[in-house]
Amino acid sequence: CYKCGEYKKIREVIVANGRLLKHPNPLSVVGHNYYRYDYICKDCIKYFKKCNACPGLHRNEDIIKSKITGKNYCKNCFFREFMLCDSCGKEERKNVGLSYQGRFFCEPCFNQIFTRCQRCDIVAVKERCRIHNGRVLCNACYRRFSTIKSYNYIPNRYKQNKLAWDNDLYLGIELEVETVDKVKKNYEDWAKKTMNFLKRKKLSKYFFIKHDGTIDGFELVSHPLTLQYIHKNIHFNQILKWFRDNKFTSYQSGRCGLHTHLDRKFFNGSELTKLRLFYSTNRKWIEKFSKRGMVKEYCHSEKLNPNHFIKNGLKYKQEGKYWAIRMAPHGKRTVELRSFRGTLSYPRFIATLQFSDALAHFVKDVGVVMLTKEKSWNYFIEWCRRTHTYPHFVKYVTNRYELLQAEI
């Protein structure tokens, strides 16, 4: 017997090769192994059932009883004709059910989970669709047509802009802003208006706009620019003024940040270490200048042990991502300074860009030991003063009144 393996009298062997045998062939039982395993004795027949659609017996665990026809089917035959909804488990005839990427759904579940893109008509998961100008669009269409790109959007090509005689430090700027009518959540409209304004000023090619789920607005992101190029061509004072005139905010809610990205290629390993050390030693001052306590969830400051740093250098790896200075944001080739609270006020905005540029150059000019000392902050400001390159920063950071001002 195939099931119990015992030798039975041929009379008791009732099934062979899945078929009932009236006159079992004695040779099959005795002589040939192959046939022997196809026989099942009377006692074991309870472990097997017939399929309604194909000949032969199947083990009970391979049989599915259809709720629609009430009949038994082997797995193969069952799934040729029926399907089980991937979401609710309901049985459905295959020609009635709907499929999405090899998964089957009953109609109600399908309509609940999926929708059609109103532009390209593709079936898409509802949750991942976005509304654009009142139309439901799939992710791909949305990405193509919306002004607000997804939070992880990266342009096909970064356009780097610098002046002919300029140094090679590119800055990327991310300014998070919130719109006045938060209830309507019509961020896309405002993003369009922003881009139209930038177009009129011939500045749109330097920027794109990204989604940010943590704020009631969006993020204005620049292509890589050098500080001097910004001073000469970008007119951030006009951009911030336009935001203010249109009742945007960045400082007020405390949610928005102003992040600067420094091109990592600009630094060697020990200079990267020095950047972090500067942030660690001077976190008190940087917090003051940033106008945002760095204790918040999304922006911790590292408390580094300088000796450990000096000994181990770069091997002192940065874990996690919510640091005031991030060494590898989203795998980008930049160092991100993310301690600054957002602002639409030009003095601190431009001071922040100058601070970022200054710090990048400063670490090339200063020793590690100096960066472990309290006085390194004042030394840094003195250094900035001497270069005559960062007047906005020096003026801002040495002005007690400015440092205490609330902003827009």
Ligand SMILES: [Zn+2]
């Ligand atoms: Zn048996």
Ligand SMILES: [Zn+2]
């Ligand atoms: Zn079957």
Ligand SMILES: [Zn+2]
């Ligand atoms: Zn279902």
Ligand SMILES: [Zn+2]
């Ligand atoms: Zn589409």
